[in-house]
Amino acid sequence: DTGVSQNPRHKITKRGQNVTFRCDPISEHNRLYWYRQTLGQGPEFLTYFQNEAQLEKSRLLSDRFSAERPKGSFSTLEIQRTEQGDSAMYLCASSLAGTGRAPLHFGNGTRLTVT
Amino acid sequence: DQQVKQNSPSLSVQEGRISILNCDYTNSMFDYFLWYKKYPAEGPTFLISISSIKDKNEDGRFTVFLNKSAKHLSLHIVPSQPGDSAVYFCAASALSGGGADGLTFGKGTHLIIQP
Numbered sequence A: 001d002t003g004v005s006q007n008p009r010h011k012i013t014k015r016g017q018n019v020t021f022r023c024d025p026i027s028e029h030n031r032l033y034w035y036r037q038t039l040g041q042g043p044e045f046l047t048y049f050q051n052e053a054q055l056e057k058s059r060l061l062s063d064r065f066s067a068e069r070p071k072g073s074f075s076t077l078e079i080q081r082t083e084q085g086d087s088a089m090y091l092c093a094s095s096l097a098g099t100g101r102a103p104l105h106f107g108n109g110t111r112l113t114v115t
Numbered sequence B: 001d002q003q004v005k006q007n008s009p010s011l012s013v014q015e016g017r018i019s020i021l022n023c024d025y026t027n028s029m030f031d032y033f034l035w036y037k038k039y040p041a042e043g044p045t046f047l048i049s050i051s052s053i054k055d056k057n058e059d060g061r062f063t064v065f066l067n068k069s070a071k072h073l074s075l076h077i078v079p080s081q082p083g084d085s086a087v088y089f090c091a092a093s094a095l096s097g098g099g100a101d102g103l104t105f106g107k108g109t110h111l112i113i114q115p
Helices: none
Strands: A003-006 A010-013 A019-024 A031-037 A044-050 A052-055 A065-070 A076-081 A089-095 A110-114 B012-013 B020-024 B030-036 B043-049 B055-059 B062-068 B072-077 B084-092 B109-114
Touching: A003 A089, A010 A019, A019 A089, A019 A110, A031 A076, A044 A076, A052 B084, A076 A089, B012 B020, B020 B030, B020 B084, B020 B109, B030 B062, B043 B055, B043 B062, B043 B072, B072 B084
Parallel strands: A010 A110, B012 B109
Antiparallel strands: A003 A019, A019 A076, A031 A044, A031 A089, A044 A052, A065 A076, A089 A110, B020 B072, B030 B043, B030 B084, B055 B062, B062 B072, B084 B109
């Protein structure tokens, strides 16, 4: 399977703990996005990388959220000091930048439950 | 303020008939529009897109229509099949962001195809 891969699929954590999620994009894609989806809402854009450069991070929900893409391949999203309001589905997507517009291809997400 | 609106949370259509899903947007900078389909426990799957220089794009049973003056787009599925039952998200982006804006999603419409 050469689609976008996210791990873990599910994460249950206690309030105050740190969590880290991993995303492996489609191999030739140079753009990588993180989204959050809560119940009854559409995905909400969080941050975006082109290769290893994080070009947009102002939409990260708070300074407890951070993302990295150290070698321009896989990416991690970390949430520090989790709160119950962080419970959501975290989606990763990738696309190939080119002269035209390219759709984003999403992974199956990591569902976070904070107890 | 929601920039992409899907005003019908759900839609029920008989198998074999046409399904029409609607979407309105408010940001006049949006110039690329997409429809995604989402099954439970999976990430959104890209269906079809349209750029603002066109008013129609067709791919098999799926056709997207764009009315820029009304800031309205619609997805037509003909004929509807049981496997089309899913949540459909409308999404939009602005080229001016160079991709950094990500996609802005509506809240989704749950399409139910009745046998």
